[in-house]
Amino acid sequence: xxxxxxxxxxxxxxxxxxxxxxxxxxxxxxxxxxxxxxxxxxxxxxxxxxxxxxxxxxxxxxxxxxxxxxxxxxxxxxxxxxxxxxxxxxxxxxxxxxxxxxxxxxxxxxxxxxxxxxxxxxxxxxxxxxxxxxxxxxxxxxxxxxxxxxxxxxxx
Amino acid sequence: xxxxxxxxxxxxxxxxxxxxxxxxxxxxxxxxxxxxxxxxxxxxxxxxxxxxxxxxxxxxxxxxxxxxxxxxxxxxxxxxxxxxxxxxxxxxxxxxxxxxxxxxxxxxxxxxxxxxxxxxxxxxxxxxxxxxxxxxxxxxxxxxxxxxxxxxxxxxxxxxxxxxxxxxxxxxxxxxxxxxxxxxxxxxxxxxxxxxxxxxxxxxxxxxxxxxxxxxxxxxxxxxxxxxxxxxxxxxxxxxxxxxxxxxxxxxxxxxxxxxxxxxxxxxxxxxxxxxxxxxxxxxxxxxxxxxxxxxxxxxxxxxxxxxxxxxxxxxxxxx
Numbered sequence: 001x002x003x004x005x006x007x008x009x010x011x012x013x014x015x016x017x018x019x020x021x022x023x024x025x026x027x028x029x030x031x032x033x034x035x036x037x038x039x040x041x042x043x044x045x046x047x048x049x050x051x052x053x054x055x056x057x058x059x060x061x062x063x064x065x066x067x068x069x070x071x072x073x074x075x076x077x078x079x080x081x082x083x084x085x086x087x088x089x090x091x092x093x094x095x096x097x098x099x100x101x102x103x104x105x106x107x108x109x110x111x112x113x114x115x116x117x118x119x120x121x122x123x124x125x126x127x128x129x130x131x132x133x134x135x136x137x138x139x140x141x142x143x144x145x146x147x148x149x150x151x152x153x154x155x156x
Numbered sequence: 157x158x159x160x161x162x163x164x165x166x167x168x169x170x171x172x173x174x175x176x177x178x179x180x181x182x183x184x185x186x187x188x189x190x191x192x193x194x195x196x197x198x199x200x201x202x203x204x205x206x207x208x209x210x211x212x213x214x215x216x217x218x219x220x221x222x223x224x225x226x227x228x229x230x231x232x233x234x235x236x237x238x239x240x241x242x243x244x245x246x247x248x249x250x251x252x253x254x255x256x257x258x259x260x261x262x263x264x265x266x267x268x269x270x271x272x273x274x275x276x277x278x279x280x281x282x283x284x285x286x287x288x289x290x291x292x293x294x295x296x297x298x299x300x301x302x303x304x305x306x307x308x309x310x311x312x313x314x315x316x317x318x319x320x321x322x323x324x325x326x327x328x329x330x331x332x333x334x335x336x337x338x339x340x341x342x343x344x345x346x347x348x349x350x351x352x353x354x355x356x357x358x359x360x361x362x363x364x365x366x367x368x369x370x371x372x373x374x375x376x377x378x379x380x381x382x383x384x385x386x387x388x389x390x391x392x393x394x395x396x397x398x399x400x401x402x403x404x405x406x407x408x409x410x411x412x413x414x415x416x417x418x419x420x421x422x423x424x425x426x427x428x429x430x431x432x433x434x435x436x437x438x439x440x441x442x443x444x445x446x447x448x449x450x451x452x453x454x455x456x457x458x459x460x461x462x463x464x465x466x467x468x469x470x471x472x473x474x475x476x
Contacts, residue, residue, distance in 0.1 A: 001163075001164075001165045003166075019163075020163075020164060020165055020207075021160075021161040021162065021164055021197075042198070043195045043198065044191060044195055044258075044261070044262060044386075047259070047261060050261055053264075056235070056264035057260065057261050057264065058261050058264050058265055059191075059261045059262070062191055062194040062195055063194070063265070064190060064194065064209075066166050066209075067166075067168075067190070067209055067211065069168075110260070113260075128260065129260055131259045131260055131385030131386065132258075132260055132261035132262065132385060132386055
């Protein structure tokens with residue numbers, strides 16, 4: 001079955017024909033050419049596909065695109081505005097929170113969702129918020145440090 | 157790479173009546189947050205020409221807390237349940253359980269009804285199609301032998317929902333709607349000890365809400381898992397502790413992850429001035445005797461049995 005979905009992606013309206021069984025990750029990557037969200041485990045375990053759906057960080061690989069009709073989607077491509085990186089993107093870059101980069105879009109979006117409702121998280125809160133995201137390079141220490149630096153910058 | 161999703165028709169009802177009508181269609185299956193179901197669809201474990209998305213049903217996602225008790229709509233997300241301060245204050249075990257189910261990304265979409273009806277899990281079931289095919293499938297789906305207990309005649313897949321035990325220690329009642337109308341059922345009676353047929357719900361029936369009486373009990377839930385997030389429990393224990401007559405303490409205990417259904421385990425009261433050490437030793441023995449973990453995970457059954465009893469002892473010590 002095909003259907004039309006209307007949604008907002010990174011602030012822009014979109015209207016597309018999709019199949020009922022289209023996953024959000026495939027819709028974003030293949031139809032919208034937004035390849036920032038990665039397919040890692042393909043089963044909701046690694047968080048590389050994380051995008052924001054109505055402000056909540058969710059794994060796009062286990063979300064049906066049809067259930068996002070009317071939703072507001074944010075991907076890593078929509079974070080920087082006018083060529084200026086967000087505080088989180090800068091902090092990950094400057095504090096070595098990113099190495100190979102595969103997990104980074106998911107990490108940044110999970111952290112973004114956290115900082116929007118908790119501007120001053122402690123280590124435990126950051127760890128919990130990033131609990132769905134796996135990184136096989138950094139050992140997480142620098143990721144957590146990056147989130148703290150970004151939070152501090154956003155507060156000041 | 158994993159297989160693409162099979163073809164299906166997705167229906168998105170806006171009312172309960174529409175949902176029940178949609179579920180009456182041949183082969184229709186309900187979907188809530190889809191955080192487990194979509195993974196299983198991908199693995200070729202769900203035979204459903206029609207999926208009925210319950211996430212848009214009006215009035216399905218409300219939490220009502222009063223002096224008479226608590227009613228939680230089946231469509232409440234785990235994130236919303238974990239964030240509810242009233243629930244945390246009066247029904248701590250439910251808060252504890254909701255807060256640690258899967259990961260934050262799942263909890264934003266996964267629901268109470270979905271977690272209560274969560275498919276049972278097994279090393280021989282939660283695998284790709286080609287993996288299962290090369291093992292001649294299994295008793296739970298498309299095969300005729302249980303590879304966990306080949307001589308047995310039932311599926312041993314483990315029930316792994318965290319909310320069920322946390323609700324059962326408060327004697328939760330499930331409100332169920334189906335083609336023949338509505339009915340209420342003690343939540344504990346919604347489950348069978350059979351991994352392939354673990355729910356007593358009739359075809360077309362869904363959980364609408366769970367209702368809990370008011371309580372003065374202190375409660376807690378804890379579990380162990382391999383990874384500190386996302387993973388399903390190897391064993392999970394909920395305990396509610398109430399003051400009983402004459403200064404005695406009365407414990408209600410329920411376990412998940414060890415059997416094909418969540419279990420309530422009967423524990424004798426701790427009399428006033430009773431020996432807490434002896435009580436906890438007896439409690440551990442009772443849990444070890446009641447649970448029946450099988451080779452359904454990479455972690456050995458013996459360890460999971462001990463883990464369940466150790467969790468029970470820890471929680472009991474905290475609450476007594």
